[in-house]
Amino acid sequence: MVKVSLNSLAHQTWSDFEVIFVDYGSSPSHLEELRVLLKDFSCVRLISVPVFGKLWSRSIALNLGIKEASYEILFIVDVDLFFASSTLESVLAEYDPRFYYGGYWHFLDQEDSKRLLANTTAFEAKCFKLSDDNGMLLISKEHLFAVHGYDEFFHLYGGEDTDLKNRLKRLGLQKQILKSPSIYHLWHPHVIQKRSKSLIAQPFAFNVKRINEKHVFFNESEKLTIPSGQSHWGTVKSIDPQKNADKIIQLENVHSQIVHFFYHSIFQFSGKFIEVIIRESEKYGNAKTKFKTLIKGNSEPFMTLQEINELITEQLIFAHRHRAYSFKVDLTEKKLQLKIAV
DSSP: OHHHHHHHHHTOSOOOOOEEEEEESOOHHHHHHHHHHHTTOTTEEEEEEOOTTSOOOHHHHHHHHHHHOOSSEEEEOOSSEEEOTTHHHHHHHHOOTTEEEEEOEEEEOHHHHHHHHHOSSSOOOSSEEEEOOSSOEEEEHHHHHHTTSSOTTOOSSSOHHHHHHHHHHHHTOEEEEEOOSOEEEOOOOOOOOOOOSSOOSSOOOTTHHHHHHHHHHHHHHTTOSSOTTOTTTTOOOOOOTTOOOSEEEEEESBHHHHHHHHHTGGGGGTTOEEEEEEEOOTTTTOHHHHHHHHHTSOSOOBOOHHHHHHHHHHHHHHHSTTSOEEEEEETTTTEEEEEEEO
């Protein structure tokens, strides 16, 4: 899919452009595959961000690309698109710096996507739907700098595009719809992780889409053009995997322990690089503990590792998103590991 998308950009009728390809936290093996692929595309400049273990943030990834861009007109798109050969020439002909532009693309079904991937030169869609509710954006670099890019509060899924367009309107820009040639969105499965009582193999925040929506409404109600706490936008701090922690903290899944540490104690290590390892207590789930809880009702309450996963993920978004950290879930050893420069 990546190769097809880049190949369509490499064969545009307009050639005076660069592609900023932001790789945000891929595994070393995937990154090496990407480097090999990109050797065939001279128009592509790879921005590789070593943030393995950080929560996914499309806002941060795009802001890194915005800061690195050499040209003054930016066309922000996702990597799952196929562009007709005259797309860039057409959108640039429409461009007026007084506006920001969204546009329609064709959502292909699975069958049409397979046919396009098999033959990009003789493709005609049989079934697609049009949508302008997407992340496509044509805009001047100057205007993105004026609003400090995408709000880097947004993590995991949803909200960043709507929020940015709201803030651009408050800056005084009006939206225009691009009358561009066909842009096709290639079909791919949507993997939406559902909440589970069992430990999930990745950081997870319950109801994160709704939380992000609340943040959109907050910025709107406060009439913000520049997001709060974003003076250093378009930068990212990463953990040095070779660095040893100043302190290693071992915790068990005891509710009081976890809540007190993540809402209070962690902040007492300001200026320190710490490693936090959380495992299940030996008392957790045993017959004696269950009996005491049933008879006396005063046994120390526990949290599941998945509940702690959710708590840590939320804390990283709300309190630590600008820090250098790495958060991993280890299903084999049934433990959570957080390394963080507080």
